[in-house]
Amino acid sequence: MQVTNSASPSTRRRGRRPAGADTKAALIEAATAVFAEQGYDNATVRAIAARAGVDAAMVNHWFGGKEGLFGEAILKLPFNPRELVPVLLDGPRDQLGERIARTFLTVWDERGGGVFAALVRSVAAHEQAQHALRDLFIKHVMTPLVSEVSPDGDHLRATLVASQLIGMGMIRYVSQFEPLASTDIETVVTAVGPTIQRYLTGDIR
Template sequence: MTATGRTPGRRPGGPDTRGEIVQAARESFADKGFAATSIRAVARQAGVDAALVHHYFDSKDELFIEAMAIPVDPRRIAAQIVDGPRDEIGRRIATVFLGVWESPDGQQRMKALFRSVVTSDEVARMMREGITQMIIQPVAQVLDVPDAQLRVGLVATQLVGTAIVRYLVGLEPIASIDIETLIDRLAPVLQLHLTG
């Protein structure tokens, strides 16, 4: 026992311990991806015992879901995309998607999400199902064409490619081009997929 009456070792839970665990997990998922992140490593980074992480989260999957909370509600994203003229939907998609990536918190979360999707079949499945239900289907419905899901899927390939090149790989000049110019260049391509 120490002079303060506490036993040595990891600190107990405090008022924001859960938040600190989530932040440590977010950083670990962003740096290492889903497969290489462990509950023990997250606990170590947060300065708590692994049992305390398990107290708040039943599994690594649950911790991931909490840590990777996308900075905006996917249903709200879909609502913003479909609200407006069809001939401007490509611009709205580019603006909303890149807007999430441009915020520091959003970028950290999205990097972690992308890295985890490519290292875990389960995370990829969860994301695929969630994105399809909350974003792809609502956008496809407003297009009102037989191959709407294919069209929205092609848009997804452009967005994912852009995000990888700009935010993960840092390929120039895409990595440093100003966001408005990038949206101006990307929007017509997305629009062509959707309504062309």
């Protein structure tokens, strides 16, 4: 994400309420400080908004909640998880598994893989980053997807999909097992898409 940061922090703290990009930048700056001081679990949306000099409702408006703000400010995810679901749902339902695999591989291949490996290292080392990523992924991606497409709303489905995606990322970008590490995206999509499709809409119990 590109942010502009023209107003000084002291201006914001005196209560000015910047709009749009300025609000987002102020929240990211405040969140970086508050998360560092208090950790993800203890930090509150109110404390972050107060430090940024904006209304707490702006956190939900711009980031969908504390976990979304953490994802953008600290984990620096290369996409907005809240924007994923409508994109993934746009197309034939029986190809949803393939679209999820293709989107995952395209996003992380474009970043060169090292970004995924860095994220895993950070998350493996910091328990609170794990909580944030779990909240983010479950709340903004998997729960909406399972509610929308599964026959039963079974939450096990969401974590099964997560297991295949994270494992694919580990093998392709972190451990770099060949041939999966350098197989072209569409071949991997053909192999893994049906797994994700079954986890979302098939018979799993």
